[in-house]
Amino acid sequence: MPRRILSLMLSALLLLANTAGPPELRVAAVTDGATLLLEDGRSLRLAGIEPAAPPMGAEPGQSWPLAEAARQALAELAVGQRLSVRGEARTDRHGRLLAQLVRGDGLWLQGELLARGLARVHTRPDARALAREMLAAEAGARAAERGIWRTRAYAVRPADPDALRRDRDSFQIVEGRVLRVSKAGGDAYLDFGEDWRTDVTVHIGRAVLREFVAAGIDPLSYEGRVVRVRGWVGLRAGPLIEATHPEQIERLDGAASSLRETPHPSTPPPDLSDDEEE
Known part of the structure; x- marks a missing residue:
C-alpha cells in the first residue's frame, strides 16, 4: 500500500477517535x-x-x-x-x-x-x-x-465551639461570622471567636493559600464576613476545619442564613414522620 494512502487512513482513524463521543458506562x-x-x-x-x-x-x-x-x-x-x-x-x-x-x-x-x-x-x-x-x-x-x-440531621451548623465538638470527625456545613483572619508561618487562620485556643477555626495551609491567591481570593477579605464552610470537623484546640481548596468557603455577603437547630450527630435521627420524601 502506498505510504500516502496509509498516512491518509491513519489520519482518518485518528480523526474518528478524536471526534467519537465518550465511552458509555453501564x-x-x-x-x-x-x-x-x-x-x-x-x-x-x-x-x-x-x-x-x-x-x-x-x-x-x-x-x-x-x-x-x-x-x-x-x-x-x-x-x-x-x-x-x-x-x-x-x-x-x-x-x-x-x-x-x-x-x-x-x-x-x-x-x-x-x-x-x-x-x-x-x-x-x-x-x-x-x-x-x-x-x-x-x-x-x-x-x-x-x-x-x-431534617435536623444534615442541617447547617453554627460556628459554635461547644456544638461542633459534638460533631467531631464528621462532614459538616458550618456558618458564622469570621471575627479575625491572621497569618503565621505562611498559613492563614480564620477565627470565629475571641479565643483561638477554644473557638472554631478554619486553617488554610501555605500550599493551599497559593491556590486561593491564584483564584483571586485574599483570605483577609473574609474578616468580618459571614461565610459558609464545608469540610471535616477536627479538634486541635477548638474545633477546626482544614481548607484544602477555595471552593470549600462561600462568602454569603447578605445571603439569608441557613442555620437551624441541630442535634448531636451520634444521637438517634429525628422522627421523620412529617419529613419523609414524597
Missing part, C-alpha cells in the same frame, strides 16, 4: 447514594457530593434519615441508562473512579440528586469541577426544604 448495581458498581466490575463514586448517609461512628445497620431514599433514587436514575463521564474521570485513593456523570438524555446525576435534596456538595482537591453549579443546585433544594433539608 451500571450493575448501586451501593449507596453516590456509589455505582459498573458492569465491568469497577466502582464509580459520583464526584463532588456527599449523599444522605449515616455519619462515622453510627451503629452498624442503624437507620438514618433518607439514606435509603438516596440509594433508591440513584438506582432509578442510573441503572439501565446510558451514562457517560462529563469532564475528566480520576481514580481516588480507594481505587474507585471519581467522575461527574451524565445520562444519554442529558440529565446530570449530581445536579439531580442535589436538586432533590438527597446529597450535599462535598468538593475535594481532586473533585471540584462544576462546584458553582452544584452549590446552586444545593441552595435551591435547601431553600425549598427538600429531602435532607427538612
Whole structure:
C-alpha cells in the first residue's frame, strides 16, 4: 500500500477517535447514594457530593434519615441508562473512579440528586469541577426544604465551639461570622471567636493559600464576613476545619442564613414522620 494512502487512513482513524463521543458506562448495581458498581466490575463514586448517609461512628445497620431514599433514587436514575463521564474521570485513593456523570438524555446525576435534596456538595482537591453549579443546585433544594433539608440531621451548623465538638470527625456545613483572619508561618487562620485556643477555626495551609491567591481570593477579605464552610470537623484546640481548596468557603455577603437547630450527630435521627420524601 502506498505510504500516502496509509498516512491518509491513519489520519482518518485518528480523526474518528478524536471526534467519537465518550465511552458509555453501564451500571450493575448501586451501593449507596453516590456509589455505582459498573458492569465491568469497577466502582464509580459520583464526584463532588456527599449523599444522605449515616455519619462515622453510627451503629452498624442503624437507620438514618433518607439514606435509603438516596440509594433508591440513584438506582432509578442510573441503572439501565446510558451514562457517560462529563469532564475528566480520576481514580481516588480507594481505587474507585471519581467522575461527574451524565445520562444519554442529558440529565446530570449530581445536579439531580442535589436538586432533590438527597446529597450535599462535598468538593475535594481532586473533585471540584462544576462546584458553582452544584452549590446552586444545593441552595435551591435547601431553600425549598427538600429531602435532607427538612431534617435536623444534615442541617447547617453554627460556628459554635461547644456544638461542633459534638460533631467531631464528621462532614459538616458550618456558618458564622469570621471575627479575625491572621497569618503565621505562611498559613492563614480564620477565627470565629475571641479565643483561638477554644473557638472554631478554619486553617488554610501555605500550599493551599497559593491556590486561593491564584483564584483571586485574599483570605483577609473574609474578616468580618459571614461565610459558609464545608469540610471535616477536627479538634486541635477548638474545633477546626482544614481548607484544602477555595471552593470549600462561600462568602454569603447578605445571603439569608441557613442555620437551624441541630442535634448531636451520634444521637438517634429525628422522627421523620412529617419529613419523609414524597
